[in-house]
Amino acid sequence: MKILITGGAGFIGSHLCDRLITEGHYVICVDNLGSGRLKNVKHLLTHKNFRFIKHNVIEPLQLIEGKIDQIYHLASRASPKDYQEYPVETALANSVGTDRMAKLANEKNATILFTSTSESYGEPKEHPQKESYWGNVNPVGIRSCYDESKRFGEALLMAYYREYNLNIKIVRIFNTYGPRMRKDDGRVISNFISQSIENKPITVYGDGNQTRSFCYVGDMVEGLIKMMNSKEIGPKNLGNPNERTILEVAEKIKNLTKSKSELTFLPLPEDDPTIRQPDISKARQFLSWEPEIKLEEGLKRTITWFKKNGNSV
Numbered sequence: 001m002k003i004l005i006t007g008g009a010g011f012i013g014s015h016l017c018d019r020l021i022t023e024g025h026y027v028i029c030v031d032n033l034g035s036g037r038l039k040n041v042k043h044l045l046t047h048k049n050f051r052f053i054k055h056n057v058i059e060p061l062q063l064i065e066g067k068i069d070q071i072y073h074l075a076s077r078a079s080p081k082d083y084q085e086y087p088v089e090t091a092l093a094n095s096v097g098t099d100r101m102a103k104l105a106n107e108k109n110a111t112i113l114f115t116s117t118s119e120s121y122g123e124p125k126e127h128p129q130k131e132s133y134w135g136n137v138n139p140v141g142i143r144s145c146y147d148e149s150k151r152f153g154e155a156l157l158m159a160y161y162r163e164y165n166l167n168i169k170i171v172r173i174f175n176t177y178g179p180r181m182r183k184d185d186g187r188v189i190s191n192f193i194s195q196s197i198e199n200k201p202i203t204v205y206g207d208g209n210q211t212r213s214f215c216y217v218g219d220m221v222e223g224l225i226k227m228m229n230s231k232e233i234g235p236k237n238l239g240n241p242n243e244r245t246i247l248e249v250a251e252k253i254k255n256l257t258k259s260k261s262e263l264t265f266l267p268l269p270e271d272d273p274t275i276r277q278p279d280i281s282k283a284r285q286f287l288s289w290e291p292e293i294k295l296e297e298g299l300k301r302t303i304t305w306f307k308k309n310g311n312s313v
């Protein structure tokens with residue numbers, strides 16, 4: 001198949017490119033290299049089935065390829081630190097960018113998969129979060145450029161589905177980690193690993209009792225591909241339900257790296273959700289998907305990668 005991936009040079013996108021190339025597909029990788037990195041797909045640049053286009057999805061995209069079978073629309077900054085630095089660009093990637101990709105999918109008769117987020121549940125009043133939960137989001141808070149634009153992206157695709165019968169898929173991605181996370185992207189796993197390796201203070205925000213549920217990137221890519229090739233529209237939660245406090249994660253990473261780092265406690269950022277765990281019954285039932293990599297194993301792989309590659313930008 002001919003497959004377009006926006007955000008294809010990013011953390012999750014580049015792993016998706018690798019998988020689809022291995023499976024023999026032709027992959028067009030679109031990325032403006034805002035938070036993505038060319039080095040993530042450097043090894044693919046000379047592959048006959050791979051084409052890289054430096055492009056911002058907010059702008060119209062002209063393709064020389066006549067036929068496109070599938071579009072994975074991942075392009076957006078996803079780390080709170082990152083998207084709060086570029087709120088307008090983030091809001092537009094998920095709104096205007098999603099519109100451009102939906103139009104392209106309509107024109108090419110392609111299926112489009114949109115990667116929404118667990119953040120669409122905001123500070124959840126239901127736990128774990130099922131897809132049927134509408135969420136508790138601050139529409140004008142510092143996270144709204146991200147969570148509200150993802151929610152709008154979902155709504156826009158549903159509109160295309162209802163009006164044009166467009167083949168759409170919506171997934172809500174929960175916290176994902178693994179090799180190729182940027183050392184400086186500000187997320188908890190990349191921060192804690194690089195701080196531990198360098199024996200610098202581990203920066204726990206708040207009291208560290210807030211929870212997240214972390215999914216290894218290989219499992220996430222598998223879920224995305226299963227969803228794309230299913231009959232489902234979604235939304236479907238994709239994530240690992242193994243919920244941990246941030247303190248537990250800090251201790252685990254400290255132990256695995258045999259670090260001398262101390263924990264340091266900093267203020268909890270505004271609107272930082274206190275709990276998060278996906279209910280993945282639907283993904284299990286309709287996609288036969290379930291994460292396989294345990295946190296300890298995934299962290300070991302990520303730590304090994306960071307030791308070797310973490311410092312190169």
Ligand code: UDP
Nearest residue numbers: 080186187188189191203204205210246272
């Ligand atoms: N966090 C932390 N220290 C850090 C980075 C993040 O304690 O150096 C916390 C953050 O406050 C949040 C959780 O870890 O409660 C996950 O943060 P992240 O930015 O990775 O993703 P989020 O789930 O908030 O989008």
